[in-house]
Structure formats: C-alpha cells, structure tokens
Amino acid sequence: MANKTAVETTLNGEETTFLCEPRQTLLEALRDELGLIGSKEGCGNGNCGACNVLLDGVLVNSCLVLAPEIEGRSVVTIEGIAEDGELHPLQQKFLEHASLQCGICTPGFIVSSKALLDENPNPTEHDVRLWLAGNLCRCTGYDKIVRAVLDVAQNNA
Amino acid sequence: MQAFDYIAPKSVDEAISALAAGGEKARPLSGGTDLIAQLQEGRRGLETVVDVKRIPELMEISISADGLKLGAAVSCHTINANQAVRDAYPALIDSTHLIGGTQIQGRASIGGNLCNSSPAADAIPNLVVHNVSCHIAGPNGRRTVAVEDFCTGPGQNVLENGEFLVSLTFPKPPPNFGAAYLRFIPRNEMDIAVVGAGASVILSDDKETIQSARVSLGAVAPTPLLVQEAGDVLAGQPISEETLNKAADLAKAAARPINDMRGTIAQRKHLSGVLTQRALRIAIDRARGAKTVDELGRLNGHGE
Ligand SMILES: Cc1cc2nc3c(=O)[nH]c(=O)nc-3n(C[C@H](O)[C@H](O)[C@H](O)COP(=O)(O)OP(=O)(O)OC[C@H]3O[C@@H](n4cnc5c(N)ncnc54)[C@H](O)[C@@H]3O)c2cc1C
Ligand code: FES
Ligand code: FES
Numbered sequence: 198m199a200n201k202t203a204v205e206t207t208l209n210g211e212e213t214t215f216l217c218e219p220r221q222t223l224l225e226a227l228r229d230e231l232g233l234i235g236s237k238e239g240c241g242n243g244n245c246g247a248c249n250v251l252l253d254g255v256l257v258n259s260c261l262v263l264a265p266e267i268e269g270r271s272v273v274t275i276e277g278i279a280e281d282g283e284l285h286p287l288q289q290k291f292l293e294h295a296s297l298q299c300g301i302c303t304p305g306f307i308v309s310s311k312a313l314l315d316e317n318p319n320p321t322e323h324d325v326r327l328w329l330a331g332n333l334c335r336c337t338g339y340d341k342i343v344r345a346v347l348d349v350a351q352n353n354a
Numbered sequence: 355m356q357a358f359d360y361i362a363p364k365s366v367d368e369a370i371s372a373l374a375a376g377g378e379k380a381r382p383l384s385g386g387t388d389l390i391a392q393l394q395e396g397r398r399g400l401e402t403v404v405d406v407k408r409i410p411e412l413m414e415i416s417i418s419a420d421g422l423k424l425g426a427a428v429s430c431h432t433i434n435a436n437q438a439v440r441d442a443y444p445a446l447i448d449s450t451h452l453i454g455g456t457q458i459q460g461r462a463s464i465g466g467n468l469c470n471s472s473p474a475a476d477a478i479p480n481l482v483v484h485n486v487s488c489h490i491a492g493p494n495g496r497r498t499v500a501v502e503d504f505c506t507g508p509g510q511n512v513l514e515n516g517e518f519l520v521s522l523t524f525p526k527p528p529p530n531f532g533a534a535y536l537r538f539i540p541r542n543e544m545d546i547a548v549v550g551a552g553a554s555v556i557l558s559d560d561k562e563t564i565q566s567a568r569v570s571l572g573a574v575a576p577t578p579l580l581v582q583e584a585g586d587v588l589a590g591q592p593i594s595e596e597t598l599n600k601a602a603d604l605a606k607a608a609a610r611p612i613n614d615m616r617g618t619i620a621q622r623k624h625l626s627g628v629l630t631q632r633a634l635r636i637a638i639d640r641a642r643g644a645k646t647v648d649e650l651g652r653l654n655g656h657g658e
Binding site: 218219220221222241242246249252255256257260261263266268309312313327328329330331332 | 355356357358359360362383385386387390391393394395403405407429431454455456457458460461542543544
C-alpha cells in the first residue's frame with residue numbers, strides 16, 4: 198500500500214508528470230513535490246480558501262483534492278495567473294488597492310476572483326462578496342479586496 | 355493523512371469489485387468535501403479510496419420525458435450551470451447554492467451529501483420534496499430506494515457493504531408544481547443548518563387550491579424527516595394563512611430536535627414551523643409562475 202504513483206497532468210498550461218502518494222492532497226503535491234508554494238495552507242479542511250486552484254477551470258480547494266485525482270486533468274494555480282511576465286489585472290489592482298497585509302490569503306483570493314470574472318465579467322458588489330464567502334482574511338477586513346475585484350470588473354465593462 | 359490505496363474505476367462493475375475487495379476498509383470518493391476532511395482528521399481507518407468520478411453513469415446529468423437523471427457524483431457547480439435543471443427543480447437549486455462556498459460547490463455532489471447522511475445535510479430535504487429515487491449498485495445487483503427511506507441515523511444509511519449510490523432520479527414536475535428549500539443559520543453563508551425545511555406543492559389549474567404537498571425537515575431528528583401529516587393536511591385545501599399555519603404546526607410537532615451548540619430544542623421547534631411556512635410560500639409562488647431561483651432566490655441568499 199501507499200507506493201508512490203506517477204500522475205500526469207497539465208499544470209499551468211504545461212504537461213507535467215510527478216510522483217505522489219495517494220494520501221497526499223493536491224495542495225501537498227503542489228507545495229512539497231512540485232515546489233509551487235504559492236498556494237497556501239490556512240486550515241487544511243476546506244474552510245479558508247487559501248489553497249484555491251482551478252481544476253479543469255472550476256474553483257476548488259486543493260486541500261480537499263487527492264493528488265492522484267488530477268491525472269489527465271488541468272490545474273491552474275496562482276503561479277499560472279500572470280501571463281508572459283505581466284501581472285494579471287487582479288494582481289495589479291490588489292497592489293493598487295492595498296488589498297493585502299500579511300498576504301497569506303491573497304493567492305486564494307486572486308484565484309477565486311479570477312474564477313468569478315471568468316464566469317461573470319460584470320459582477321455586482323453582492324456577487325463578489327457572495328462568491329468570496331469561502332475565502333477568509335484575518336487582516337484586511339475584506340473591503341479593499343472587494344474594491345480591487347470590482348475595479349477590474351469595471352474595466353471589463 | 356493515513357496511507358491508503360487510490361483506485362479510479364471506469365465502470366460500475368469495476369467499482370463494485372473494488373469496494374467488495376476492500377470490504378469495510380474501502381469507501382467511495384465523490385467530491386471529497388466530507389470524506390477528505392474526515393481522512394485528514396484520521397476519523398476513518400480506510401485502506402482503499404474508490405474514486406467514482408471516472409464512471410460515466412455517476413457523472414450523468416440529463417433531462418428526459420421521465421424527469422431528471424442525476425449521477426451521484428455530479429458537482430453542485432455543474433448542476434447550477436444547467437438552466438433546464440434550474441427551471442424544473444428549484445428546491446434542488448436552493449440546496450446546491452447553499453452547500454459551502456463557491457469552491458466547495460466546485461466539488462461537492464448531491465450523492466455525497468446524501469451518502470454522508472448528516473441529519474443537517476442541505477440536499478436531503480430537497481430530494482424528499484422532489485420525490486427522488488435512489489439507485490444503488492452492489493455485489494447482489496441493483497436496487498432502488500425512496501430517498502425518505504435512505505438515511506437510518508446520523509451518518510448511517512441503507513447502503514450495505516460493497517454497495518454504492520449510482521444515481522438519483524427526479525420525476526418530471528407535474529403542471530403547477532413548485533418547490534423550495536430554506537435553512538436557518540446565524541450568519542449569511544458557510545454554516546451548518548440549525549434547521550432546514552423543504553416544501554413542494556402541486557396546485558389546481560386556477561392556482562387557488564393545493565392538490566398535494568410534501569414537507570421535509572432537516573437537523574431536527576437523527577435523520578432528515580418527511581413530515582407526511584403536514585403534506586396531507588394541505589391536500590385539497592385553499593391557499594390561506596390558516597391552512598399554511600396548520601401545516602407549520604404539524605411540522606413543529608414532528609420535529610424531535612436536540613440541544614447543541616447550534617441551537618436549543620425550543621428554538622429548533624419554533625424554526626421548524628416558521629421555515630415550513632416560508633418554504634411553502636415560496637413553493638406556492640413558484641408554482642404560480644414566479645421565476646425559480648433567479649427571481650425568488652434572493653429570499654434564500656443567492657442573489658441581491
Ligand atoms: C467548508 C465546508 C462547508 C460545507 N458546507 C455545507 C453546507 O452548507 N451544507 C451541507 O449540507 N454540507 C456542507 N458541507 C459538507 C459537504 O460539502 C457536503 O456534504 C457535500 O455534498 C458532500 O459531497 P461530496 O461529493 O464532497 O462527498 P464525499 O466527501 O466524496 O463523500 C461523502 C460521504 O459519502 C460517501 N460517498 C460518496 N459518494 C458515494 C456514492 N456514490 N455511493 C456511496 N457512498 C458515497 C463517502 O464515502 C463519504 O462517506 C461543507 C463542507 C465543507 C468542507
Ligand atoms: S487550506 Fe484549503 S481551504 Fe483552508
Ligand atoms: S492579508 Fe493577512 S489573512 Fe488576508
């Protein structure tokens with residue numbers, strides 16, 4: 198039991214193969230096997246959103262996915278959000294609005310916000326707050342985060 | 355996390371063999387939002403995890419003349435994105451919007467919610483009022499169980515060793531049908547129901563009389579309840595404050611809650627009546643043609 202298995206996946210657009218144990222979560226595989234430490238572990242049980250990634254384009258908690266589940270699937274992490282060395286507009290607006298303090302929640306908020314804007318480019322403030330209800334931040338009080346997301350959406354309009 | 359084997363069968367038969375081989379130490383994995391959290395806490399001495407999401411039948415979502423066939427592992431996110439399902443099964447959509455936040459909905463399935471069999475599970479009352487049948491496969495073949503008979507206690511259900519849930523079928527809604535699910539939680543999002551109430555109605559053609567109704571409560575007994583008497587008292591009655599009150603009183607009487615950190619017996623009894631009334635009202639409005647969740651959903655927190 199629990200020999201390492203090889204998992205083939207598309208990670209941030211690139212074909213990737215890695216070894217993992219079935220008991221490792223996707224979050225653990227990303228951080229410990231693949232060196233992608235942008236996704237954070239806040240709670241490890243689905244409550245904080247710091248580990249959020251896109252799995253086949255759908256927002257999920259990577260701490261509640263087993264690493265072997267991503268065989269043949271596509272995963273986008275915070276490391277895959279910027280394109281060609283340019284910050285994604287969300288990253289830019291988070292900086293402009295000072296939407297982070299300690300920053301541990303930020304990768305999760307940016308990945309979640311990207312998933313929102315991919316599905317709904319013009320959300321209301323209520324839509325943003327509801328969508329981000331599963332992302333916790335103990336520093337900012339959320340307001341600056343919501344403003345940054347709405348600012349990006351404004352530019353979509 | 356404890357060590358285990360991971361198997362992802364591609365057919366129902368392969369899954370049956372994998373579960374049978376693993377015995378009590380094997381369990382199906384759907385979206386993992388309950389199971390992986392439980393594995394993290396070391397709460398289950400599992401040796402084999404059988405991922406059922408590569409089996410086409412468990413991922414099916416299709417509407418036919420008979421109604422909706424919903425694979426046990428289809429995520430809330432996939433259900434929410436399906437306009438035909440949104441229009442026909444409003445109480446289902448109330449639940450799929452309430453379970454966790456966006457990222458939980460990306461994985462959480464209705465089958466997983468049912469099989470986890472929590473008394474407070476948000477999907478189960480909606481399945482009860484939508485009259486759902488549960489299709490089960492196992493070493494001794496297939497069988498079908500009415501959803502109100504599925505759960506047998508907290509975390510307990512009718513699945514025998516080696517059996518698993520393949521799909522749920524929702525009958526085609528008759529004309530003048532409406533349904534709703536509501537829950538009470540102390541904050542706006544991301545919490546476990548103190549009480550949940552589902553209701554469905556079929557109205558007469560003039561939409562003034564209730565032909566039949568079903569009421570279901572969550573978090574007030576060891577299993578979600580079908581409150582048969584609350585539905586029965588409404589059958590053939592005109593829609594009025596008085597008739598709805600009668601049903602609410604019967605729901606209140608049927609509730610057998612406990613005191614715990616989420617609520618007291620008195621509060622839960624009271625809420626059972628209030629939420630039953632409210633769920634019935636929304637179900638009636640929907641039967642009268644109110645747009646499903648897209649208009650009335652705001653009552654339930656999803657929408658402005
Ligand atoms: C942060 C957070 C918030 C949540 N909020 C809510 C909420 O608001 N309301 C609510 O009701 N729940 C909530 N949950 C609980 C959970 O998300 C739901 O119960 C979900 O529907 C479970 O589905 P799943 O597909 O993830 O199940 P899994 O975790 O994969 O499985 C759940 C259980 O069912 C078994 N199982 C799975 N599939 C099958 C099958 N096909 N046949 C037989 N057994 C099977 C598993 O072995 C396991 O015991 C929350 C969980 C988290 C982590
Ligand atoms: S670490 Fe995954 S939700 Fe908190
Ligand atoms: S910035 Fe510190 S938790 Fe959000």
